[in-house]
Amino acid sequence: MADPHANMTQATPQEVIISLLAGLFAPLLAIFLIVQLVLGIQEEQQPDTTSEAAQKATLSRIKPFAQLVALDANAPRVEKSGQAVYDAVCASCHTSGALGAPKFEDKGGWGPRLGQGFDTLVKHAIDGIRQMPPRGGDGDLSDVEVARAVAYMTNSAGASFEAPEGAAPAAAADTAGATEAAAPAAAATTSKPDPAKGKAVYESSCAVCHAAGVAGAPKPGDKAAWATRVSQGYATLYDHALNGIRGMPPKGGNADLSEADLADAVGYLFAESGGKL
Structure with a gap:
C-alpha cells in the first residue's frame, strides 16, 4: 500500500518565514487602523475656545449661583431711558x-x-x-x-423723533436714606481709581472674557472697540461693570469683588484703551 506522505513536499525555511509574516500582517494592520481611528476621534473632540458654544459655556461657568435683590414694594417705578x-x-x-x-x-x-x-x-x-x-x-x-x-x-440713524417724557417719578420720602443707599456707588465713581492696582484685579477676574473677546467683550488696548464705550465716560462704564450689561454679569461674575477693586479694574481698562481719568 502506497504511503500518502511520500508525495508531500517539505517546506523550506524561507517559505515558513514568509507564511508567518503573512499571518501576522493582517492583525497588525487591523491594530494600526484602530489606533488611527481612536486618535482621529480624540483630535476632533479637542475643546474649541472660539466657538459661540464655548463662549456661552465660559459665561455659564463664571455666572454667580444666585443674586439677592431687595425690592421696596412701595417705591415708585422709575422708567428707564x-x-x-x-x-x-x-x-x-x-x-x-x-x-x-x-x-x-x-x-x-x-x-x-x-x-x-x-x-x-x-x-x-x-x-x-x-x-x-x-x-x-x-x-x-x-x-x-x-x-x-x-x-x-x-x-x-437720522430721524428727529421726540422721545416721550412719561410721568415724573414721585420724590422719595426719606432723602437721607436714599443718599446713604447710593453712597457706596457714588464713592467708587467719584474717587479716582488706581489703574496700577486695577491691572491685578483685571488679570484675576476680568481677563477670562476680555483677553479673548468672549461674547463680544472688548479687548484691552483695542481702541476701535472701546471708542464708543470710552466716550460714555468712566462713571458709566463703572456702573455697567457693577450692575452688568448684555453678556457681562454684575462684577464680571465675581460677587466677592469689592467696589473699590472693581473701580480700579475699570480704571485700568479705561486708561489702557484711550480713556483719560
Missing part, C-alpha cells in the same frame, strides 16, 4: 443685525422704516413684528420705555 433700554434689551439684536434687525446708526437699514412714522414703529416694537418679539422680549418694559428706545435707535 431709551439708551438704558437699548443697552439692556435691544442691543443683542440691533448691534449685530441678528434676524434682520436694522443695526444701530445704519441709515440704510433704517431708511424705509423711518418713513412709516414714529407711532407705527412704536406699535411694531410693542406688539412685535416678524422675528422681533413684543417689547423686544422683555414683557416688563412699559410703553413709554419702548417708545424711548425706538426714539433712541431711530434718531441715531
Whole structure:
C-alpha cells in the first residue's frame, strides 16, 4: 500500500518565514487602523475656545449661583431711558443685525422704516413684528420705555423723533436714606481709581472674557472697540461693570469683588484703551 506522505513536499525555511509574516500582517494592520481611528476621534473632540458654544459655556461657568435683590414694594417705578433700554434689551439684536434687525446708526437699514412714522414703529416694537418679539422680549418694559428706545435707535440713524417724557417719578420720602443707599456707588465713581492696582484685579477676574473677546467683550488696548464705550465716560462704564450689561454679569461674575477693586479694574481698562481719568 502506497504511503500518502511520500508525495508531500517539505517546506523550506524561507517559505515558513514568509507564511508567518503573512499571518501576522493582517492583525497588525487591523491594530494600526484602530489606533488611527481612536486618535482621529480624540483630535476632533479637542475643546474649541472660539466657538459661540464655548463662549456661552465660559459665561455659564463664571455666572454667580444666585443674586439677592431687595425690592421696596412701595417705591415708585422709575422708567428707564431709551439708551438704558437699548443697552439692556435691544442691543443683542440691533448691534449685530441678528434676524434682520436694522443695526444701530445704519441709515440704510433704517431708511424705509423711518418713513412709516414714529407711532407705527412704536406699535411694531410693542406688539412685535416678524422675528422681533413684543417689547423686544422683555414683557416688563412699559410703553413709554419702548417708545424711548425706538426714539433712541431711530434718531441715531437720522430721524428727529421726540422721545416721550412719561410721568415724573414721585420724590422719595426719606432723602437721607436714599443718599446713604447710593453712597457706596457714588464713592467708587467719584474717587479716582488706581489703574496700577486695577491691572491685578483685571488679570484675576476680568481677563477670562476680555483677553479673548468672549461674547463680544472688548479687548484691552483695542481702541476701535472701546471708542464708543470710552466716550460714555468712566462713571458709566463703572456702573455697567457693577450692575452688568448684555453678556457681562454684575462684577464680571465675581460677587466677592469689592467696589473699590472693581473701580480700579475699570480704571485700568479705561486708561489702557484711550480713556483719560
